[in-house]
Amino acid sequence: xxxxxxxxxxxxxxxxxxxxxxxxxxxxxxxxxxxxxxxxxxxxxxxxxxxxxxxxxxxxxxxxxxxxxxxxxxxxxxxxxxxxxxxxxxxxxxxxxxxxxxxxxxxxxxxxxxxxxxxxxxxxxxxxxxxxxxxxxxxxxxxxxxxxxxxxxxxxxxxxxxxxxxxxxxxxxxxxxxxxxxxxxxxxxxxxxxxxxxxxxxxxxxxxxxxxxxxxxxxxxxxxxxxxxxxxxxxxxxxxxxxxxxxxxxxxxxxxxxxxxxxxxxxxxxxxxxxxxxxxxxxxxxxxxxxxxxxxxxxxxxxxxxxxxxxxxxxxxxxxxxxxxxxxxxxxxxxxxxxxxxxxxxxxxxxxxxxxxxxxxxxxxxxxxxxxxxxxxxxxxxxxxxxxxxxxxxxxxxxxxxxxxxxxxxxxxxxxxxxxxxxxxxxxxxxxxxxxxxxxxxxxxxxxxxxxxxxxxxxxxxxxxxxxxxxxxxxxxxxxxxxxxxxxxxxxxxxxxxxxxxxxxxxxxxxxxxxxxxxxxxxxxxxxxxxxxxxxxxxxxxxxxxxxxxxxxxxxxx
RNA sequence: GUCCCUGUAGCUCAGCUGGAUAGAGCAGCUGCCUUCUAAGCAGCGGGUCGCAGGUUCGAAUCCUGCCAGGGACGCCA
Numbered sequence: 001x002x003x004x005x006x007x008x009x010x011x012x013x014x015x016x017x018x019x020x021x022x023x024x025x026x027x028x029x030x031x032x033x034x035x036x037x038x039x040x041x042x043x044x045x046x047x048x049x050x051x052x053x054x055x056x057x058x059x060x061x062x063x064x065x066x067x068x069x070x071x072x073x074x075x076x077x078x079x080x081x082x083x084x085x086x087x088x089x090x091x092x093x094x095x096x097x098x099x100x101x102x103x104x105x106x107x108x109x110x111x112x113x114x115x116x117x118x119x120x121x122x123x124x125x126x127x128x129x130x131x132x133x134x135x136x137x138x139x140x141x142x143x144x145x146x147x148x149x150x151x152x153x154x155x156x157x158x159x160x161x162x163x164x165x166x167x168x169x170x171x172x173x174x175x176x177x178x179x180x181x182x183x184x185x186x187x188x189x190x191x192x193x194x195x196x197x198x199x200x201x202x203x204x205x206x207x208x209x210x211x212x213x214x215x216x217x218x219x220x221x222x223x224x225x226x227x228x229x230x231x232x233x234x235x236x237x238x239x240x241x242x243x244x245x246x247x248x249x250x251x252x253x254x255x256x257x258x259x260x261x262x263x264x265x266x267x268x269x270x271x272x273x274x275x276x277x278x279x280x281x282x283x284x285x286x287x288x289x290x291x292x293x294x295x296x297x298x299x300x301x302x303x304x305x306x307x308x309x310x311x312x313x314x315x316x317x318x319x320x321x322x323x324x325x326x327x328x329x330x331x332x333x334x335x336x337x338x339x340x341x342x343x344x345x346x347x348x349x350x351x352x353x354x355x356x357x358x359x360x361x362x363x364x365x366x367x368x369x370x371x372x373x374x375x376x377x378x379x380x381x382x383x384x385x386x387x388x389x390x391x392x393x394x395x396x397x398x399x400x401x402x403x404x405x406x407x408x409x410x411x412x413x414x415x416x417x418x419x420x421x422x423x424x425x426x427x428x429x430x431x432x433x434x435x436x437x438x439x440x441x442x443x444x445x446x447x448x449x450x451x452x453x454x455x456x457x458x459x460x461x462x463x464x465x466x467x468x469x470x471x472x473x474x475x476x477x478x479x480x481x482x483x484x485x486x487x488x489x490x491x492x493x494x495x496x497x498x499x500x501x502x503x504x505x506x507x508x509x510x511x512x513x514x515x516x517x518x519x520x521x522x523x524x525x526x527x528x529x530x531x532x533x534x535x536x537x538x539x540x541x542x543x544x545x546x547x548x549x550x551x552x553x554x555x556x557x558x
Numbered sequence: 559g560u561c562c563c564u565g566u567a568g569c570u571c572a573g574c575u576g577g578a579u580a581g582a583g584c585a586g587c588u589g590c591c592u593u594c595u596a597a598g599c600a601g602c603g604g605g606u607c608g609c610a611g612g613u614u615c616g617a618a619u620c621c622u623g624c625c626a627g628g629g630a631c632g633c634c635a
Contacts, residue, residue, distance in 0.1 A: 037575065052577055058615075065615080090615070092578070135635065177635055202634090293633055304560070304631085311633040318635045347562050348630045373563060374629070414583095415571065418563055420628060422570090434597080436583065442597050450594045490574060502572060505582075516590095516599045523593095536594095558597070 006119065006485045007081055011038045011049055011095060018075040019053065027071040031060040047086065047094035048479065054091040065091025102478050103469045109481060109538040117484040117545050121492055122163030128329055129155050131341035132252065133170040136244040137181040137204055140251050140396040142423055143343060143375045149412040149551065150372055151341045152257040153497045156549045161492035166335075167259045170325065173241055174265040175318055180204065181244075182237025186224075188213035189236055193222050206393060212240055251397050255405060256551045265321050273324040273332070274316065277360070278309070281323070286359045296323075301355040319349075323356050330362045339495065341370045344420075370495055372417040378424040394425075403428045406552045410437035413550055414501040436505050440547065441555050443508035443515075447540040448556035450520050454533050457521065461537070464530030473514040474535060480510045481542045488549075497550075504546045511539055 005013075016036045022028040034056045041050045054069035061068065069087040076085060083098040109116045131151025134144050151167065158165045172178060184203035191197055192213045199205065216239060224232045245262075252258070268274045281287050281296065287309070288295045294310035296319070309320040329338050342349065350371075354364040377394055400408050402425055411428065414436065415421055428435070454461065469478070487503045490496075520532040544554035 035575070037577095039574075039577085041578070042573095042580080043578065046578070050578085055577070055615075088578080090578080137635095172635065175635060180634095291633085295633095308633045313633080315633085317633065322635095344563075344629050346630085346635085349635090350562085371563075371629095376628095419571080420564070434584070438597050439583090442595075446595055446598085448595095453594050494574075496574085498572080499574080502582080509582090512598060513600090515594080519594070521594050558595075 006489060007097070007482065008038050008049065008486055010079070010081070011051070012036045014076055014079060015051055015053055015072065015093070017077065018072045019057070021075040022071045025075070027074070028057070028068065029061045029063070031057070033057075034060070041094065046088065046092070047084070047096040049095040051093045052091070054093065058091060069093050097479075099470065099475055100467065102475055102482070103466045105478060105482055106466045106469065106535055106538045109541060110534065113541065114545065116541055117488050117549075118160045118162070119485050119488055120162040121489055122158065122161050124162060124164050125336040126166070126334070127158055127163045127337045127339065128166045128168055128333070128335040129158070129339040129341070130168045130170055132257075133172070134248065135172045135175075135177050135181075136241050136248060137177055138206055138244070139208055139393070140248055141393055142377055142396055142399050143372075145255060145396040145399065145408065146375050146412045146421075147341050147343065147372045148252055148255055148257045149409050150370070150417055150497055153409075153413060153500065153550055154339070154491070154495055156551065157488055157491045157497065157500065160488050160549060163492070166261060168261040168263055169259045171245060171262060171264045172318070174269070174321065178237070178241065181240065182233045184209055185213060185240040186229075186233035186236050189216065189224060192217055193225060195225070212243060215243070216240065251395070254397065254400055255408065263325075265325070268321050268324045268328065273328045274321065277324040277327045278320070280327070281356075281359060284359055286356075296352075296356060298352050298355045301359060303352055303355050307352055319352070322349075322353065323360075326353065326357055326367070327360055330357070330366065331360070337366050337368065339368045339370065341372060344371055344373050347371055368495065370417055373420040376420070376422050378422050379426050399423070399425065406441070407435050407437045409551050410435070410440075410501060413497050416496060416498045436501075437552070438558070440504045440508040440543070441553070442558055443511045444540065444543050444547065444554045445556060445558040446515055447511070447536050447543070450536050451533070451540070453521050454529075459521070459529060459533065461530040461533035464534045465527060466531050466534055468528050468531040469535055471518065473510075473517045474532075477510050477514045477535065477539060480507050481539060484542055484546060500546065500550055504543070504550065507543055507546060511543070
């Protein structure tokens with residue numbers, strides 16, 4: 001749409017201007033205006049948009065809400081979109097859109113093309129979104145897939161909402177879990193070469209480790225055996241990590257998830273952010289030595305307890321490097337906002353990260369953590385365990401192979417990140433034809449089919465007159481199409497991606513209903529055919545745009 | 559014990575910053591294919607919004623307490 005403002009935003013502006021004018025004219029007491037809310041009424045009889053502003057003002061002024069409503073309506077400036085403004089008890093102001101304006105939007109959508117739905121909420125401010133960031137000690141499982149799809153989709157939506165977005169994967173290549181990975185790999189390597197070696201107690205027992213060892217032997221031979229132990233497991237481990245990361249990257253690409261930056265934890269030591277941050281915190285008085293270790297005094301910032309940053313053996317904790325990492329994000333790379341998507345097991349990490357960020361003098365509001373809740377795998381009634389260490393895992397890749405990319409993405413996006421989900425592999429496979437994803441994509445395929453027929457009959461719709469679109473199913477479809485920018489705004493400001501999946505279904509529903517009731521390509525009425533061809537071409541843009549935001553394909557045939 | 563998430567139709571879930579008669583899909587039951595894809599459409603039935611208080615013109619939504627399920631509380635990440 002050429003106008004970047006959504007209708008909703010425009011109404012918000014009109015209302016607050018009107019209320020201010022009413023105050024200036026003495027028709028309303030000069031109280032501070034509450035935040036003006038405009039919403040879609042549940043009941044269509046109440047119009048397209050409604051505001052409860054008068055009801056909110058009634059509390060502050062003590063006046064009758066209906067009188068307030070009338071006073072405000074009197075000052076609402078005329079606008080090309082609006083047909084009627086009605087005051088309704090107990091004190092709502094209801095707006096109905098002009099049908100001529102509605103149909104006119106079809107041309108606007110066609111003119112906007114692929115950029116329809118884009119808004120300017122972000123004003124090109126810089127947002128970094130970090131997600132997945134799994135330890136490269138094993139293959140990805142479904143839970144990681146959920147975070148990956150969520151992060152990737154949010155990045156798409158934030159970009160559409162006018163932010164400059166960078167997607168980042170943080171590689172934990174320096175901690176003790178990576179150390180355990182290296183020792184485990186070395187053991188498997190020795191064992192594969194016939195040497196009696198024992199797995200470390202904290203090791204990774206999954207079958208992929210033995211396979212990784214074999215792969216390395218096939219490529220590099222037994223040369224690591226001649227090295228002394230720490231060097232051998234170090235070099236071998238580094239090789240193994242690289243392979244593991246490549247595999248993770250490949251699995252994510254399979255899901256359509258890519259990153260702009262792969263950031264390594266180890267670089268925080270090489271480039272000095274770690275020591276810089278520690279001295280900053282020390283200067284701020286947030287560091288204390290006790291029990292032979294170094295602590296971040298989060299209790300000074302209202303936290304329940306302090307946290308160790310440097311262990312008694314002198315090695316920094318994960319928390320310490322994460323502090324340095326966020327210093328790098330905010331101070332060195334100067335992102336306006338930083339979003340981290342974490343698994344449910346990181347929930348306890350949120351408040352101390354917020355605390356430490358404010359200790360570094362950064363407004364914690366600029367840092368947003370999203371917790372994506374657990375995904376349990378199921379085969380029918382049986383739970384499938386997904387412990388990386390035990391080795392009994394179903395990988396993300398296996399799930400994608402079984403269910404398909406589009407269904408997988410839609411499934412992850414169709415529920416709020418806050419709620420846990422059961423992923424039933426049998427159900428996903430057995431009912432794949434009934435999955436809402438096919439319902440939505442089928443709508444797109446039907447539109448493509450209509451456009452194919454029009455092309456076969458060599459119909460040129462470019463001079464179609466959209467003012468002929470006056471029937472109810474047509475207007476219902478257009479109204480729904482106009483919501484895409486609002487959905488983009490909602491997802492971008494709440495960081496809740498599931499609204500997109502629901503919108504996609506609603507859009508498909510109104511299209512299918514239109515399709516049933518309104519024949520598009522008709523031999524009887526050439527003018528109406530052309531007008532409707534424009535409408536479905538616009539609907540195709542909106543539907544495919546929505547699917548693409550979700551990282552899904554919009555098939556022309558099914 | 560403390561903290562986080564969840565509890566809405568038989569099932570899976572929406573319900574936006576408090577708003578008008580609480581919604582969708584699946585499952586069940588009725589109808590609808592001579593014409594652009596029936597992976598579709600139209601309709602019916604189905605609710606103590608976990609429980610109890612509170613806040614107010616108004617609560618599924620906010621507050622308090624309780625119950626239930628899951629998760630986190632480490633010098634792991």
